Amino acid sequence: MSLSKKKVLVTGADGFIGSHLVEVLVRMGAEVKAFSLYNSFDTWGWLDHVASDVRGQFDVFTGDIRDPNGVADAVNGADVVLHLASLIAIPYSYHSPDTYVDVNIKGTLNVLQAARRFGVERVVHTSTSEVYGTAQFVPITEEHPLVGQSPYSASKIGADQIALSFWRSFGTPVAVIRPFNTYGPRQSTRAVIPTIITQIAKGNRIIQLGNLTPTRDFSFVTDTANGFVAMGEDENVLGEVVNFGSGFEVSIRETAEIIANAMGVEIELVSEHERLRPDLSEVERLWASTEKALRLLKWTPSHSGRDGFVKGIEKTVEWFNDPANLARYKTDRYTI
Numbered sequence: 001m002s003l004s005k006k007k008v009l010v011t012g013a014d015g016f017i018g019s020h021l022v023e024v025l026v027r028m029g030a031e032v033k034a035f036s037l038y039n040s041f042d043t044w045g046w047l048d049h050v051a052s053d054v055r056g057q058f059d060v061f062t063g064d065i066r067d068p069n070g071v072a073d074a075v076n077g078a079d080v081v082l083h084l085a086s087l088i089a090i091p092y093s094y095h096s097p098d099t100y101v102d103v104n105i106k107g108t109l110n111v112l113q114a115a116r117r118f119g120v121e122r123v124v125h126t127s128t129s130e131v132y133g134t135a136q137f138v139p140i141t142e143e144h145p146l147v148g149q150s151p152y153s154a155s156k157i158g159a160d161q162i163a164l165s166f167w168r169s170f171g172t173p174v175a176v177i178r179p180f181n182t183y184g185p186r187q188s189t190r191a192v193i194p195t196i197i198t199q200i201a202k203g204n205r206i207i208q209l210g211n212l213t214p215t216r217d218f219s220f221v222t223d224t225a226n227g228f229v230a231m232g233e234d235e236n237v238l239g240e241v242v243n244f245g246s247g248f249e250v251s252i253r254e255t256a257e258i259i260a261n262a263m264g265v266e267i268e269l270v271s272e273h274e275r276l277r278p279d280l281s282e283v284e285r286l287w288a289s290t291e292k293a294l295r296l297l298k299w300t301p302s303h304s305g306r307d308g309f310v311k312g313i314e315k316t317v318e319w320f321n322d323p324a325n326l327a328r329y330k331t332d333r334y335t336i
Contacts, residue, residue: 245288
């Protein structure tokens, strides 16, 4: 099925990936309802700053994914639900693990119950590469063991399994998308790439980071958004988990060097104790196999390999270098 003309609910639409996904969906002709976390400031997160051609072309529903009544109201009438709402910051999950269970597991359950009740045509649930833990083999396929190395990843494993159980138990049309580390414009400085860019943009040349040796498979945000569309449209993915990555593995140290080169500066890297994960919680290596995405969906990333990563970094740096965008970030503190 095509998402064009479909009524599509995007939970977590006010976030980094969600706001980009809203832009993609609006431009392809979907009727979008964007679920934004309620707050008394009447702000809609990144939805307040989407591209001008998209602004005003979607409906906003404010609520809380933890509230089953509000979630049911949001889901009612939707053809497709793309479920991105989640707490994702790993350091904060050490501080407040209960909240991660409430948002990630119970919030997902609320979405699934509502989707089952109202006969939604498709639910795409968002997983994360963190559920694999440190790679036991590479590239990581969907058959890799699941290892919860942080309360965050454990909560996502639980949410994934709840989602798949609704497919197996009730025939709810669920598919699970598992993006590897997404980056790009609008990302929070709780992630490493914006952390590096904003420190440099502020004028720092001694860059404070955590562990420099782990490797990641970084995916540009438009590739991830297009992955959501593919998962929402193709019948081959019902009951399936599908990885989405760039097929390129790079260390945090090399990532910082690529960013510094894109910004035309020389930097020194310092590992700061506050930014380090506990030893047994650090995920040392992530590198996605995207063979299944290619086989089932004919999906390939437009920002693949080292050249694609450099291109994505240059686009991200350009966005952060806009003073209006940089001003939205607290560049003088560590974001958990």
